[in-house]
Amino acid sequence: MAVRRILELGDETLRRVSAPALDPGTARRVMQDLEDTLADFRARHGFGRGISAIQIGEPLRLIFLHVEGRRYELVNPVYVEKSEETFELWDDCFSFPDLMVRLRRHVRVVLEHEDLQGKRHRLEAEWALSELIQHEMDHLDGILAVDHARSGRDFMTRREWLRQKS
Numbered sequence: 001m002a003v004r005r006i007l008e009l010g011d012e013t014l015r016r017v018s019a020p021a022l023d024p025g026t027a028r029r030v031m032q033d034l035e036d037t038l039a040d041f042r043a044r045h046g047f048g049r050g051i052s053a054i055q056i057g058e059p060l061r062l063i064f065l066h067v068e069g070r071r072y073e074l075v076n077p078v079y080v081e082k083s084e085e086t087f088e089l090w091d092d093c094f095s096f097p098d099l100m101v102r103l104r105r106h107v108r109v110v111l112e113h114e115d116l117q118g119k120r121h122r123l124e125a126e127w128a129l130s131e132l133i134q135h136e137m138d139h140l141d142g143i144l145a146v147d148h149a150r151s152g153r154d155f156m157t158r159r160e161w162l163r164q165k166s
Helices: 024-045 127-140 158-165
Strands: 050-052 062-067 070-082 086-091 099-106 108-114 120-126 155-157
Touching: 024 050, 024 062, 024 070, 050 127, 062 127, 070 120, 070 127, 086 127, 099 127, 099 158, 108 127, 120 127, 155 158
Parallel strands: none
Antiparallel strands: 050 062, 062 070, 070 108, 086 099, 099 155, 108 120
């Protein structure tokens, strides 16, 4: 439907807690905008796997993921389980694409969510998909990756991160 502007760090809308998506027509429209916006961001920046509705200014509990050729449309997702085991990684975000944040995430999560037709589903995810889901779920609650940093040493520019990685 439309490529939307992605809100950036400092925009107070990103700190809002998203409301349940109750209107199916609105959910479908916003989910399509999320898919289009993600595709556009990936084409322009060369990375990106997921986006939440609040990042385009829609405070609804909607997440769109595109991972390894598979699409996920998560409507009103809720955690059922999180593993005790965690791992450390450098995380990035569309809302601050030039900044990397070192943080910890659960190795495994289990979600329940609806699809766009209102049918309930269960999603079990580990490692990279689990991390991505946690990142997007945080957005729904007004939490940003920068909030998980333990110190000033947990930040790095994307350019420096790529330099150190190579």
